[in-house]
Amino acid sequence: MIADDTYTSLGAARRLHVLGDWDHAAALLAEEESTEALELKAEILYERFLFRVDGLEAAADAIASLDPESTQARLLTARLAYTRLLFQVDPLPEDYETAEAGYRFAAANPETQGWAEFHWGALLDNVREDSAAARAHYAKALQASYQEGDLILESIVLRHLAWHVVDDGDREEGLRMLRRSLHLRSAAGLRPQIAAAQLLLAAELPEDDPERATLVETARNIANELSLTWVRTGLEKLAA
The missing domain is CATH 1.25.40 (Serine Threonine Protein Phosphatase 5, Tetratricopeptide repeat)
Known part of the structure; x- marks a missing residue:
């Protein structure tokens, strides 16, 4: 029974982590003491800090417990x-x-x-x-x-490389990379990362492009729901 409960907690926490529900994901692991659970909790609380720029102490404490x-x-x-x-x-x-x-x-x-x-x-x-x-x-x-x-790793790398490709003068290739990054994240259901990818792609599109408007709208919904601090700030700058 203990093994089943632990497996259930870990599995549910991983799913909530993907969705950006960091608070509930961490709460599910509050009483877990296995190495796997402690590492997952530390990753969850770190990612919450990364996207919300809040909760540094909780993230640091969780990492220090490893x-x-x-x-x-x-x-x-x-x-x-x-x-x-x-x-x-x-x-x-x-x-x-x-x-x-x-x-x-x-x-x-x-x-x-x-x-x-x-x-x-x-x-x-x-x-x-x-x-x-x-x-x-x-x-x-x-x-x-x-x-x-590892499609998630590919998605993350493409997002960062795309900026350099655009700066080098190949805007079309940069946009292709940003779109692939977004599609890979969407397929995995990574909601915080989806909003980040939508923001970055929107920033590279003309202001009157309908795709840009859709990206901004959907990214804003996710950012507001999950309190994604720097994503919301980026969206506000696009609208200014």
Whole structure:
């Protein structure tokens, strides 16, 4: 019975996580003590912080409860440090070094290599503003997504690479990448990530394009429902 209850809690929490219902997902795991449950809870609370830019302490505490030498703990610690820097939410002096070290560690593990390479690229791209170095890591992450058949990883990498492709002058290819990213997320039902992809694609379309209007409308509905702070801010800027 205990095993069945744990399985049910984990399964339900994973589904709620996908839907962006972080509060209920975390609540389902409140009494769970298995490594799998603690890692899932930490990921859920981190992602809530990432999208809402709120709940830093809860995310940090959940990550601190993990085995500090585990790959998942190192990767989530790195991601938390990166997000503090990205949004300038109580950043620590050592956050950049913490993030880079965690990504390097996770990139050495075949099970997390692709995701670690992506996050390493985002750190270089968005914090260090080193486009060339970032794209090298994105390329490794994209290759890993193809090898592993990880469509979610592919979606995430395409979204970040598309900006560079557009800046290089190939707008049509950039739009193709953004649309594929959106379609892959939609197929997986990842509601917060869907709204983010809709925002980014809408921003690249002409103001009078009907597709842009539809993207803004649907992204706004999700962002308001799930309290996606930076997605709502981005939508407001599009409407200004």
